[in-house]
Amino acid sequence: xxxxMNAQDLLDGLxxxxxxxxxxxxxxxxxxxxxxAEDSTVVLTCSDGSLSIESTLTAQVTxxxxxxxxxxxxxxxxxxxxxxxxxxxxxxxxxxxxxxxSSKSNLAGMNxxxxxxxxxxxxxxxxxxPQNQLKDMISRVVFAIATDESRQILTGCLLEVDRCxxxxxxxxxxxxxxxxxxxPFDLPENKELLKAVIxxxxxxxxxxxxxxxEDRCELLFDKTRMQATFxxxxxxxxxxxxxxxxxxxxxxxxxxTQASAxxxxxxxxxxxxxxxxxxxxxxxxxxxxxxxxxxxxxxxELGDVHEEMDAIISxxxxxxxxxxxYIADVIRNISDEDLCMKxxxxxxxxxxxxxxxxQYLYLILPxxxxx
Numbered sequence: 001x002x003x004x005m006n007a008q009d010l011l012d013g014l015x016x017x018x019x020x021x022x023x024x025x026x027x028x029x030x031x032x033x034x035x036x037a038e039d040s041t042v043v044l045t046c047s048d049g050s051l052s053i054e055s056t057l058t059a060q061v062t063x064x065x066x067x068x069x070x071x072x073x074x075x076x077x078x079x080x081x082x083x084x085x086x087x088x089x090x091x092x093x094x095x096x097x098x099x100x101x102s103s104k105s106n107l108a109g110m111n112x113x114x115x116x117x118x119x120x121x122x123x124x125x126x127x128x129x130p131q132n133q134l135k136d137m138i139s140r141v142v143f144a145i146a147t148d149e150s151r152q153i154l155t156g157c158l159l160e161v162d163r164c165x166x167x168x169x170x171x172x173x174x175x176x177x178x179x180x181x182x183x184p185f186d187l188p189e190n191k192e193l194l195k196a197v198i199x200x201x202x203x204x205x206x207x208x209x210x211x212x213x214e215d216r217c218e219l220l221f222d223k224t225r226m227q228a229t230f231x232x233x234x235x236x237x238x239x240x241x242x243x244x245x246x247x248x249x250x251x252x253x254x255x256x257t258q259a260s261a262x263x264x265x266x267x268x269x270x271x272x273x274x275x276x277x278x279x280x281x282x283x284x285x286x287x288x289x290x291x292x293x294x295x296x297x298x299x300x301e302l303g304d305v306h307e308e309m310d311a312i313i314s315x316x317x318x319x320x321x322x323x324x325x326y327i328a329d330v331i332r333n334i335s336d337e338d339l340c341m342k343x344x345x346x347x348x349x350x351x352x353x354x355x356x357x358x359q360y361l362y363l364i365l366p367x368x369x370x371x
Contacts, residue, residue: 002063007086007100015075035088036112051235068109129216131213137181158195162194206235210230260338260339261338321369
């Protein structure tokens, strides 16, 4: 195999596909990147066995062929090249010769015949959504995906799509995040709702390679897999099996207290209170809503913080405590100027939304505090 191409294009492709590499791969061959050169293209593929990412690049192919090179090492080597055109030649022993201007390197390879074929999703439910919208949706919920493997279904994110709306739902037992996008979706005649649980790691990596542009990402689902296609990239992953928690039953139907406040002002106050909360035993911040004032406090052996800000409060006064990280994560992901917090009691779930609109919603469990 012999080909040449722009070094930066090769690096961009490697940066994309190596996101699928596992920290501890089950097989040595999965440490590598599969390179396939034919006609005027080079296709790069990396996989961890369940997640595969493929990138198709333009190149000058002198001799077609296939090779597997160590993924991370190859990417680092290309990153250090001086730039311009890189020339790659792979011999019969699978070793690669890499040259770029005055730089020349040799890299041992592996037999490409041992590399697993990337799974294809050829038919199923097809969803198209602008890349920038999907990227934004993922960023607003991914922080609430569980990392504890004891409840594997919660290490994924629920995608629900009907003919008018798509929503992503994540929950970890302490908080719930829902992000919606309203647009028409084409579903098969016999299907009113698509439901799929996508692994959290996959969504996190997908959000990093989606572009901030309106070109659409095509998501194709069958019963066990999802395939995402956008630009010159294709991602394929196994979906999580099982039923996701019925999150609608968690959402309170009504509230006794509602409070609105400036989002940035509240975020800054909580960030300051969090500095002291991290020094305490429980990492708690306390919020007190009364009259037209919101008080935010935190205490530790080293000191305390007390913040006050204006708020619009209706209903009963309430004092409530939260894990400082959980409340900060939620507020940081609201982009509107004002937010609204809704309560029933100081031990029941709190719902946080933008003051206007319903495209996103967050639910947080408070921490019971004994006076």
